[in-house]
Amino acid sequence: MKNIGVVVVLFALAVVHGDHLEVGFYEGSCPSAEALVQQVVAEDFLVDPGVAPGLIRLHFHDCFVRGCDASVLLNVSDDGSTEVERKAGPNLSLRGFKTINKAKAAVELNCPGVVSCSDILAFAARDSSSLSSAGSISWDVPAGRRDGRISILSEAQSGNLPPPFFNASSLVTNFEQKNLTAEDMVILSGAHSLGVAHCQAFTSRLYEDPNLPDSPPQTASGLSLAYADLLRKLCPSDPPVDLSAFMDVITPNTLDNKYYFGVLNNLGLLNSDNALREAVDLKAIVEKMSKYPVWWGKKFGVSMVKMGGIENTEEVVTEIRTNCELPNSITDFSNRYFKIRTDS
């Protein structure tokens, strides 16, 4: 009887998350799609390894706002509005758009109008993970997403994306709203093993209320004292917008489980990173992930696939965009690739 329960639960999850997507979706219609995306990402990664964290984060921001529909890539919404997600503050920090445009151009040359920008972004996030882990972290990407036509700045500012000051329970609730578990949240936070955060995202942790002095061996906000000193030298209390620090001081450019080791040792840069250590149930997951690198890498892929299955439930009409930064209605009125959704 127990087994039947498990089967039912797994089936329910499959229905909720991305059941319309399939691995190898372009095998018939554009067999070179995934290889072309990989080539472009690898080329750009060689010049600037920062494109990898950029692309992984773009995929996350895409999926958490209107589902994985490439709404984060739009410069203009279908109604002509330029108040789009990517302009939401802090807007200086999303990166990787040029790589996606290059990948899209390469794919369009081979099979025009077939491969969605949202799938290209999902492939690119996987390729970025693989490149940043010397090939040890990778996964098959279910594809078949379609691109939305609408992007709204305010949707990236309120409610959907978790801000860095969130505590453990708010983080868990935020991910649950996207049908992701607390464990998914902890596992996906491991993406903070790569890339940077701008001072503005964490200075409030460095210059605190004088009523809350440092309490050795950590600051009131839970940072190691030595690390807080280092960060104070880097970031003044009212930092200019362009200053940033590595998210993972131990191995800043390698996607690995050292992030969890850092979190346990008061090196979590954002309040949201530190929160994973403060809640007992989350801390148990962090401890496990810090001990088993290969296992974490596998689980990261599984949770990324789950995140990549978040659907855009707002829009009925979707398309395969010609230009990832513009809806087709604006690129070319005479050449629309609309399809009425039949899957829900």
Ligand code: HEM
């Ligand atoms: C758990 C809640 C999360 C919060 C509160 C959060 C918050 C942030 C913040 C504030 C930054 C720094 C942005 C900047 O100042 O430039 C950042 C960077 C980053 N985040 Fe998250 N994030 C979360 C989850 C995730 C997830 C789920 C992923 C992907 C799976 C992710 C991937 C990244 C990456 C790769 C960077 C570095 C970006 C770069 O170097 O360009 N984050 N995150």
Ligand SMILES: *[C@@H]1O[C@H](CO)[C@@H](O)[C@H](O)[C@H]1NC(C)=O
């Ligand atoms: C979209 O906006 C970015 C940033 O302003 C710009 O570099 C890019 O050329 C724009 N893309 C299109 C298709 O207009």
Ligand SMILES: *[C@@H]1O[C@H](CO)[C@@H](O)[C@H](O)[C@H]1NC(C)=O
């Ligand atoms: C960046 O975001 C801020 C705050 O939302 C906004 O005032 C500003 O116009 C945005 N800048 C750009 C270039 O979109």
Ligand SMILES: *[C@@H]1O[C@H](CO)[C@@H](O)[C@H](O)[C@H]1NC(C)=O
């Ligand atoms: C977390 O933050 C929320 C929202 O600010 C607050 O209601 C809640 O009490 C906080 N939880 C803890 C454990 O501090």
Ligand SMILES: *[C@@H]1O[C@H](CO)[C@@H](O)[C@H](O)[C@H]1NC(C)=O
């Ligand atoms: C989460 O699952 C529920 C129940 O199937 C569904 O109605 C909802 O649209 C899903 N939410 C997201 C963001 O995928």
